[in-house]
Amino acid sequence: MAEPVAPDADDEGPIPAMQHLIENPFLLLFVGVAMPTVFYIVWGVMEMVGIPISPLGK
Secondary structure, eight states: OOOOOOOTOOOOOSOHHHHHHHHHHHHHHHHHHHHHHHHHHHHHHHHTTSOOOOOGGO
């Protein structure tokens, strides 16, 4: 007859950070909105910096 296994016997230690992210829907929503926002802002700033200055403005 098999001995009963304690529920915490297969606990391997601390939960990884990525598992916390995937299991928390609000944090996942925040990351899903914040990352594209930051990327688009950086992209827009890079585009504005790349516009040449008009010689007619002098």
